[in-house]
Amino acid sequence: MLHSKTFNKKTRGGRIQKLVREVYLRDDIYCGALFCKSCEDKSKARLTATASTILILDTNVVLNQIDLLENPAVEDVVLLSVVLQEVKNKNSAVYGRIRNLIDSPARRFVVFSNEFHRDTYVQTMAGESPNDRNDRAIRVAARWYQSHLGEAVKVLLITNDRENKRKATEEGVSAETIESYVKSLGQPALLDLLVQPASEDVIMEEVEDMRPSKRKVVYPEHKPMSEITSGLTKGIYHQGKLRVNRYNPFEAYVGSESIGDEIVIYGRGNMNRAFDGDVVAVELLPQDQWHEEKSLSIVDEEDEEEDVHLVPGSSDDAPRTSIPVSSSTFDTNPVSSRPSGHVVGIIKRNWHSYCGSLEPMPMPAGSGGLVYALFVSKDRRIPKIRIQTRQLDNLLDKRIIVAVDSWDRQSRHPSGHYVRSIGQIGDRDTETELVLIENDIDARPFSAQVLACLPPLPWSVSPKDLNESNRVDLRHLCVFSVDPPGCKDIDDALHCTMLPTGNFEVGVHIADVTNFVHPGTPLDDEATQRGTSVYLVERRIDMLPKPLTEDICSLRADVERLAFSVIWEMTPEADIISTKYTKSVIKSRAALSYVEAQARMDDSRLVDPVTKDLRNMNALAKIMRQRRIQRGALTLASAEVKFQIDTETHDPLDIGMYQIREANQMVEEFMLAANVSVAEKILKEFPECSLLRRHPTPTKEMLGPLLRTAAAVGLNLDVTSSKALADSLDRAVGDDPYFNKLIRIMATRCMTQAVYFCSGELSPPEFLHYGLAAPLYTHFTSPIRRYADVIVHRLLAASIGIYKLPTIFLDRPQLTSIADNLNYRHRNAQMASRGSVELHTLIYFRNRPTDTEARIVKMRSNGFIVFVPKFGIEGPVYLTMRGDKGGGEWFVDEQQQKIRKMDG
């Protein structure tokens, strides 16, 4: 079975080194065909008996046409190990997708380890390049397959490399390009999935006819990689990730470490075909071309992209005489000293698939079905993408996913191909799925391996849990929980007892998730990946499987549950005398909603223990809150709205602002206190590897828009410290009851988000949580729905010495990458919730034209932005007709934020 063969390999590791590796060539690698008579092992065989054609793919076909391969029309595919290896080295995302196809029992994809098979191993010949050698290996394997399976089956090598195809035909292997193969399948819709071939590729001739004969250059050429590398070392070019302004796709920033500042890039011409998220090389423009303050307008896409509706033969490639430049809606402070530049090369593409829809266009007549269409992504940062389709009438009213393939200099739009359609535009399920895809949220059910990690159901506290030496029995305490109505994942509960000394014992009990989620298990890995639960208007996407979320961990009423408790002794003045951390067993007496809790507190007739405890806690919480506000904690506001959802149709019935009660604030206060206490404890024990949460102090520039708006209404805000800001926000009360709230919403928007970080990465002054005015903060209180809390639970358990610290905490880069992922997931979850709310708002108003009051929050040269407090929505109101740049009868003064009628 073992056949040894040795070959030599040279690598460079600073110097030339000769490496010798053995290769054991085997005779126990099977072809994977179910009908094969000579191969014994059929356990991995997938190729069906009915298959008349077996496909062998070349590396580039796999790399480029993965969207096509994922379509179930393509089956009976053999993937050679040499191809997989090349794919893995070139693009790990595609490799992951092809591996999924191989693993999927529904598909008929097999792997053939040709590199270790006795008859298909190929040794590099003298003077042969690795590429040629691999191509030859593919042909040898194809020939082996043909002779192995006999004449009954046609083995077809799919390659778009002309030379490879010629050689294959010479050697007696039938070969075809992917295009001709797909055409032979007779399913025109499949052709849409094909990647548009780059200009020098095989079927260019056909494309050429359809394109305008004179191709003009729209974009400057990208510099070759060697020049970029030398330019970067010399300091002429600057490397960074391109981020396109969310509100204005014609403006982008590159955060450059080499000049320690952000480089602004104005216009698509300067962006030079870079997408959001690409790593690019930027050259600074001469200082006199740095942009001064420009007109601020509500960016209206229509203005920028005239006559881009294309039909075959029309010119979409006409060069732009001038690149329109306009500034963002929100960045109103372009400082003239800000360096601006232009992209000279793209170091790493961030292309992936995008969701959106096709730009409405008339059906062209007599084009034989094949048309070019422009795809408009839902994400405004992405330029329009040109795709080729044969099913235009089918796609026009659909939400579709499109992948980008290339963007050459002659084309104003990148070209891409259709991947799949999600559903009808405007359909609730379609749009919800779109929100999930856009925010990279995994809403798939949990895998069997993950579910295997769950304890058997029905679960209850066992004597073993009770006898655990580290676990304290707190079942006698009067514990209760207060949550939003209908909450099923209850991760926190409280208790408050009066001590004989007159002090209070206050406990915060958090679901002991880490008792069930152990590090290194598939369950833990999945939760790390998901990072957080996502709350949409009509559904919840859990971080942990449902049995844990809703039952085993959830601190429901009248059942015994495991908890991790923080217990303080407090004076009636809410001063903390001592803090104790322990794992515990609790039995909740009541699961209240905020409304219920509030009603109990307000109803003076009630004197049951839970109500008395509630009142005591509320009194303490009020003092704590007062103290926190004195320290300078900000009360920020968001335009959060609440939907009433029809239980049958899941359509929104009513909509209104979220009401905050004293009970909410009471619970919040104790959760904050618990988080702060835990943060102190874990940081003391593990100063290098704690997971904390910080909220950076906003800079003067960030607060600029707020100050200008405030100044426009004659309000003077003091932003020297969080305390000063909080006070001046409190003083900002106008005649309008919503005025204060609007100012607070605006203040919230000016600040950056709070982020998780690893304590070893920053110095202690940077740990500050600005919004809460807390020097230290972390998340401990919601382990069911946030993974950060799970990590903190493990840290806390280790710091009180009941468990060993999982080894991952000693690996700081990995901990930092987990923190980064949590921030990313957290942000995405928020965006998805917001997207879902937005969607439901739209559905709500679809059939209900409504008159309501609104407030103007911002002026622009062609209109203003209004906020509707009742529904929490914001939108532009145009004073001029769309596309009409002239001021019309209105005169707008942006600096003064005033608007006048011309004749008035």
Added chain:
Amino acid sequence: MEFVNPEGLRLDGRRPMEMRQLRAQIGAVAKADGSAVFEMGNTKVIAAVYGPREVQNRSQQINDQALVRCEYSMANFSTGDRRRKPKGDRRSTEISLVIRQTMEECILTNLMPRSQIDIYVQVLQADGGTRSACINAATLALADAGIPMRDLVTSCSAGFLNSTPLLDLNYVEDSAGGPDVTVGILPKLDKVTLLQMLRNTTSITLLIQPYNVLERFAREYQTAGVSTWLVVHKKGIRAHIQAPTLAWLLLDFQLSSHHLKLVAYTGVATS
């Protein structure tokens, strides 16, 4: 890095429980009393045995048994890049000691009192698993020298990478930083003479695996007893080795996730 691909093949085409090809030759050094060259894949080791002979340093003489000495070294050309290594560095001192102790266990030293046996082992080409190869070579050389032994020691290593136990690591796998265990057994006597675990890793994360392996090993050892996990196919090898023939030795360790089973096959191919 992926050491076992999803198809279950290692970087060099072996499956996790397969060894590399073994080659052995007796009588490679004419002047020595016994000698052997032993190869495991690209690892090549030469061993020479002198003795039993008079003790050179009288003060070391033992009155009721023979003195066994061992010297291990690596040829300067044994690794790809030429490096001049001082003899007697920590690593070679340690391996010398390991080989000596392992061999002492199986030589019937009490039959040769007041005498000395010298074992010289040199690595000609290193590609992982040198420790095991040295022990196997030394055994063959001792047998060639006709030194009375309880049994022939056979040795092999196993490691743990990508959550998979791998038998007989080569250099690439060995330098991946995972834990590995070297075992030496006396197949006829059902005894383990060498069990060494190397934690050649810098990260503490990776240290957990060897602990698990060792724990499992120790538990199996205590509860089940040696004989149940050590299945030996007994076939005399000593008789054939007296003649300078090519001996093939195949060892098959099976280290599965729940039990450790050692299977040793010995066979002879006459030239």
